[in-house]
Amino acid sequence: xxxxxxxxxxPVVLVLALxxxxxxxxxxxxxxxxxxxxxxxxxxxxxxxxxxxLFCSGCHNPGDGHAGTMKLKLLKGEENSxxxxxxxxxxxxxRYVVRDGLMEMAPFRPTDINDRDLDSLIAYIQxxxxxxxxxPNGSSPTPSEAD
Amino acid sequence: xDKPLPQGISPATxxxxxxxxxxxxxxxxxxxxxxAHLRSYRDAYSTLDxxxxxxxxxxxxxxxxxxQGVLAVARxxxxxxxxxxxxxxxxxxxxxxxxxxxxxxxxKRMNRIIEVNEKHGYAVVEPGVSYQDxxxxxxxxxxxxxxxxxxxxxxxxxxxxxxxxxxxxPYGDHLLMQCGMEVILADGTVVxxxxxxxxxxxxxxxxxxxxxxxVDGLFTQSNFGVITKMGIWLMHEPxxxxxxxxxxxxxxxxxxxxxxxxxLKLNMVIANGALTADLLWESAMSVTKRQYYTGKGPVPDxxxxxIASDLxxxxxxxxxxxxxPQPIMDNNWEMVEATLxxxxxxxIYFDADRKGDPGWDYRAKLMRGIxxxxxxxxxxxxxxxxxxxxxxxxxxxxxxSMKQFHMIRDRAHEYNFDYIGExxxxxxxxxxxxMLMFDRMSDDEKKRAHELFGVLINDAAKLGYxxxxxxxxxxxxxxxxxxxxxxxxxxxxxxxxxxxxPDGILSPGKxxxxxxxxxxxxx
Numbered sequence: 001x002x003x004x005x006x007x008x009x010x011p012v013v014l015v016l017a018l019x020x021x022x023x024x025x026x027x028x029x030x031x032x033x034x035x036x037x038x039x040x041x042x043x044x045x046x047x048x049x050x051x052x053x054l055f056c057s058g059c060h061n062p063g064d065g066h067a068g069t070m071k072l073k074l075l076k077g078e079e080n081s082x083x084x085x086x087x088x089x090x091x092x093x094x095r096y097v098v099r100d101g102l103m104e105m106a107p108f109r110p111t112d113i114n115d116r117d118l119d120s121l122i123a124y125i126q127x128x129x130x131x132x133x134x135x136p137n138g139s140s141p142t143p144s145e146a147d
Numbered sequence: 148x149d150k151p152l153p154q155g156i157s158p159a160t161x162x163x164x165x166x167x168x169x170x171x172x173x174x175x176x177x178x179x180x181x182x183a184h185l186r187s188y189r190d191a192y193s194t195l196d197x198x199x200x201x202x203x204x205x206x207x208x209x210x211x212x213x214x215q216g217v218l219a220v221a222r223x224x225x226x227x228x229x230x231x232x233x234x235x236x237x238x239x240x241x242x243x244x245x246x247x248x249x250x251x252x253x254x255k256r257m258n259r260i261i262e263v264n265e266k267h268g269y270a271v272v273e274p275g276v277s278y279q280d281x282x283x284x285x286x287x288x289x290x291x292x293x294x295x296x297x298x299x300x301x302x303x304x305x306x307x308x309x310x311x312x313x314x315x316x317p318y319g320d321h322l323l324m325q326c327g328m329e330v331i332l333a334d335g336t337v338v339x340x341x342x343x344x345x346x347x348x349x350x351x352x353x354x355x356x357x358x359x360x361x362v363d364g365l366f367t368q369s370n371f372g373v374i375t376k377m378g379i380w381l382m383h384e385p386x387x388x389x390x391x392x393x394x395x396x397x398x399x400x401x402x403x404x405x406x407x408x409x410x411l412k413l414n415m416v417i418a419n420g421a422l423t424a425d426l427l428w429e430s431a432m433s434v435t436k437r438q439y440y441t442g443k444g445p446v447p448d449x450x451x452x453x454i455a456s457d458l459x460x461x462x463x464x465x466x467x468x469x470x471x472p473q474p475i476m477d478n479n480w481e482m483v484e485a486t487l488x489x490x491x492x493x494x495i496y497f498d499a500d501r502k503g504d505p506g507w508d509y510r511a512k513l514m515r516g517i518x519x520x521x522x523x524x525x526x527x528x529x530x531x532x533x534x535x536x537x538x539x540x541x542x543x544x545x546x547x548s549m550k551q552f553h554m555i556r557d558r559a560h561e562y563n564f565d566y567i568g569e570x571x572x573x574x575x576x577x578x579x580x581x582m583l584m585f586d587r588m589s590d591d592e593k594k595r596a597h598e599l600f601g602v603l604i605n606d607a608a609k610l611g612y613x614x615x616x617x618x619x620x621x622x623x624x625x626x627x628x629x630x631x632x633x634x635x636x637x638x639x640x641x642x643x644x645x646x647x648x649p650d651g652i653l654s655p656g657k658x659x660x661x662x663x664x665x666x667x668x669x670x
Contacts, residue, residue, distance in 0.1 A: 023267055024349040054279060058300055058520030065432070065505035067523035074435060074527075099187050103588075104523070104532035107187035109234055109242060110178060111207045111255035111275075 048124025051117045055108060056083070071104060084128040091122045150181065151201050151247035153227050154665065161203065164224040168206045168250075171216035176207040176256070188234075188251050190243035192533050192587060194597035195620055200243035202229070205251040211375055215335040217252060218373070221652040222333070225664070228252040229654050230373050232274035233303030236310060238536040238582070240619035245656035246669075254305075257375060260284055262352070268292055269326065269352045271378045274305040278518045285381075292381040293516040295319055295420075298509075300518030305377045309367040311616055313571055313578055315513040317470060318382045319420025320573060322367060327351040329376035330366050333648035338372070352378035368616070369640070370654035371647045382516070387476050390468040390511045391483075392501065394461030395423075396492040401463050401552060402545030405570070405577070407486050408465070409543045412572055416479050419514055421467035423548075424569040428582065429464050430454050431528040431567070432506035432521060444563040460506075461494075468514040528567065531586025533593065535620075537603050539612040541570065541577040548577065554606055555581045562599040578615060604628060617658075623669060626659025641666065 059068035062082045073081035080086060098118060101107035113121065152161050169177045178184040188205050189197040206228075208214045221228050229249040234242030244251055258275030263285070270281060270292075278296035281304060285292055295314035297307045308321040318324045328340045340363050343351035355361065366372050395404055404423055411417040427446065440450045455461065469476040469483070487493055501507035509521035526532045537555065541547045548570055556566035564583060571578040583600060585592040600621060604614070608628040617625050629636055640660045644651075651662020656669060 022349070023264055023353055024347075024351065025262065025264075054283075055301070058279075059523055064503070065508055065519070065521040065524070067520065067527060070524055071527050071530075074438075099184070101187075101191045103530070104526035106191040106235075106237060106241065107189070109187040109205070109253065109255065110184045111176075111205075111253050112234075 043123045044120045045124050045127055047117065048120035048122070048127075051113060051121045052084075052124055055113060056121070059105070060084070068105065083125060085132040087129050087132075089125060089129065091126070094118075094122045094125060150179075150203055151198070152203055153248040153250065154246065154668075156224065156226065156248070160224050161226075164220055164226050164250075165204060167220045167223070168204075168217060171220060172206055172208050172213050176209075178205040178207070179203070188242045188253075190237075190241045190619065192237055192241070192535065193243075193618070193620065194533065194535055194585070194593045194600065197243070199247060200240065200245070200619060201247045202244050202251045203248045205253050207253040207256045209256045211329070211331065211337060214252075214254075214257075214331050214373055214375060215337075218331065218333060218335055218652065221250070222650050225650055226250055226652060227655045228652055229657075230254065230370075232306035232309075233277050233301060234306075235277075235299060235301045235303065236306060237299075238534050238618065239310070239616060243619065245619050245622065245654070249655075252373065254373075254375070261376065263288075263290065263292070263381075264352070265290060265292060267353060268381045268383055269378055270304075270381055271327075271352055271376060272304050273376055274303060274374060276305070277301050277303050278307075282516070282518050291384040293318075293384055294381060294518070295321065295324065295516050296513065296518040298513060298522040300520055304379055305374055308377065308379065309374055311368060313420055313573070314516070315420040315422070315466075315510070315571075316382060316468075316516050317418040317420075318380060318516075319571075321379075322364070324380040325363065325377060326353065326355045326380060327378035328363050328366060328374050330372040330374050332372045333650065333653050337375075340366075352380075365643065368658050370657040370660055371643060373653065385470040386472045388468060388470055388515050389476050389480070390466070390498060390514050392496045392507060392510070393465040393487050393490070394459065394494045394496070395463040395465065395490060396455075396461055398462045398552075399549070400461070400490055400493070401570070402549045403490050404463065404465050404545075405543060405548040405572075406545040407489060408467075408572060409575075411483060411486060412543065412574065416482055417467045418470060419468050420571055420573070421465065422569050422571045423463050423465045425567060426451055426455055426460055426462050426464070427528065427565055427567045428525065428569055429460050429506040430458055431525045432509065433458060433504070433524075435527050436529055436565070445560050445565045458504075458506075459494075459501075464506075466510045466514065468511075525567070525582060525584065528565070529584050529586055531588050531592075533585040533587030533596065535583050535596065535600060535618050536616075537581040537583060537600055538614050538616050539579050539607045540615050541579045541612065543572055543575055543577050548579075550610065551579050551607075551612065554610065555579075555603060558599060558603055558606060559583070562595050562602075564596065564599065622656060623659045 059066055060083045069081050098108050188202050190200050206217055208217055227249045229244030230252045231242045232254045254274035257273040259273045262271040279300040282294050295316040295318040297312050308325050312321050313319050327343050330338045341357040342348045342354050344357055366374055440446050469479050509519050512519050541551045559566045567582045569580050583596050585596040604624050614625050626637055644660050645663050651664045655662050655665050
């Protein structure tokens with residue numbers, strides 16, 4: 001069972017107002033805290049999941065129509081095609097690929113995924129993969145073993 | 148790797164500028180460490196070595212006041228800053244600057260959805276808001292407004308619109324649907340365009356033009372200011388939606404479909420950003436080249452026929468949709484069907500016929516403004532991920548379609564690349580997108596792709612075609628093809644540039660517009 005502790009999910013996009021009908025209405029009071037300046041430094045699985053959903057799921061979710069999953073299936077087989085089910089992805093490896101990109105995948109800037117987001121994302125991926133895979137199968141690939 | 152410095156800036160001046168930028172936005176949001184952060188600002192998919200576009204630093208302000216502070220530092224040191232929003236303009240350079248050493252002005256942290264108006268159908272957003280962000284927000288709130296998104300969900304509304312991007316719903320001409328901007332000029336002045344010029348105006352997102360010159364377009368594909376806010380019109384969810392697809396068995400059917408669709412587009416029977424995509428573009432959503440062909444060069448015709456048969460695709464594949472109350476869609480469908488049945492061998496498909504086909508699913512989502520990332524499957528076609536888009540404008544005319552298709556396909560084959568392309572039909576024009584795919588790990592492929600692109604620009608210009616958008620590498624060459632009356636248009640841009648940005652700090656070289664101090668020095 002995953003340990004979904006910590007704070008409520010903080011929206012990545014800050015919204016000031018959904019005005020019903022009057023043009024030009026704004027509500028400057030409704031400002032959420034900036035993620036990157038938050039004093040909260042704890043690794044946050046819920047936040048990691050939100051980051052995954054926003055930036056990773058479009059290419060790495062299971063099923064057809066996901067470019068990353070399609071590529072990994074061809075290279076590593078069906079069983080290694082979904083990153084949330086991979087037990088061989090180390091924190092360093094994920095960090096490297098996110099910041100550097102890999103083959104078809106573009107890098108993500110720190111304004112997309114800041115260092116704290118990245119810690120939470122790594123924790124989420126590893127949490128999911130450990131749930132999906134009870135028997136981790138050894139060492140992580142190195143960056144030179146580019147997928 | 149030695150860090151590149153901005154042109155004409157000494158290491159000591161650069162260090163001073165960085166220290167001042169850290170005061171403005173906080174040290175946490177000035178990125179200078181190549182290994183930890185700055186490498187993510189390179190163009191991942193370029194035909195050239197990425198050192199050609201390596202920034203010296205990136206700075207990420209959160210507010211208008213911080214942008215003003217950044218520009219003040221830039222003016223003091225004549226520091227070139229390259230503005231990006233979500234930085235996902237891949238195939239055209241991504242987040243990378245035109246020249247090595249520039250400082251990237253990264254607006255991703257300006258990510259507020261400032262206003263959504265359900266009744267009047269618009270949103271006002273900052274540059275860091277992606278299509279996925281706005282879609283998620285509207286869904287969360289139960290809004291009945293649709294967005295019109297770029298094909299990849301992570302694209303930014305402000306960035307895509309200001310680079311003249313297009314989408315696939317009836318609101319697919321993004322700049323046409325833009326209404327009102329907040330722009331910061333190089334001297335720090337904040338300008339509200341259109342009706343926003345009237346204090347407390349309630350119509351800045353409703354009427355585009357205000358009074359006097361309409362200037363919004365000047366801040367798109369340019370370097371005359373920094374857009375920090377934009378109004379974008381959103382379509383009310385229609386009572387009905389019926390996407391459809393037509394497979395066309397022969398290459399020459401491109402001529403017929405183009406000519407048949409134009410009247411339907413002009414009369415708005417087909418109101419959306421309809422398109423005709425070639426066989427390989429659609430195939431790449433499900434399979435890779437290697438699964439069918441491991442030889443060198445473009446896929447042979449015999450294999451193309453096999454792919455088409457296996458995937459139930461045509462040599463060309465037309466996608467469009469009808470919108471509205473059922474009786475209107477029924478009535479319009481009669482006209483559309485009667486038109487399409489004139490194409491021998493054409494097959495018509497609906498959602499029930501192709502559900503589960505990734506190519507169909509993502510098109511059906513895009514034509515109703517549901518963002519997704521499926522189009523990135525194109526990058527798997529050859530593997531290695533390199534891609535750059537050659538994007539000439541064509542008349543929505545069958546003969547022009549064929550002429551451009553042959554021009555590009557023949558050159559692509561000469562350089563041993565596949566033709567992978569689509570024609571996105573606008574009001575009276577077509578955006579012809581040739582997706583030049585190559586393995587970015589292969590120096591030979593990169594070199595050939597780079598050379599091919601340059602040749603295509605010249606080929607197109609000789610036939611009177613110009614491109615609507617381009618990669619960093621080719622901005623100068625394409626600007627030079629808009630050379631009527633001794634480059635009168637670009638000389639006018641330069642006059643504006645010198646007046647609005649006399650220090651030449653804003654995105655020097657964007658679309659071939661260089662500030663006076665750097666003019667003529669580019670290679």
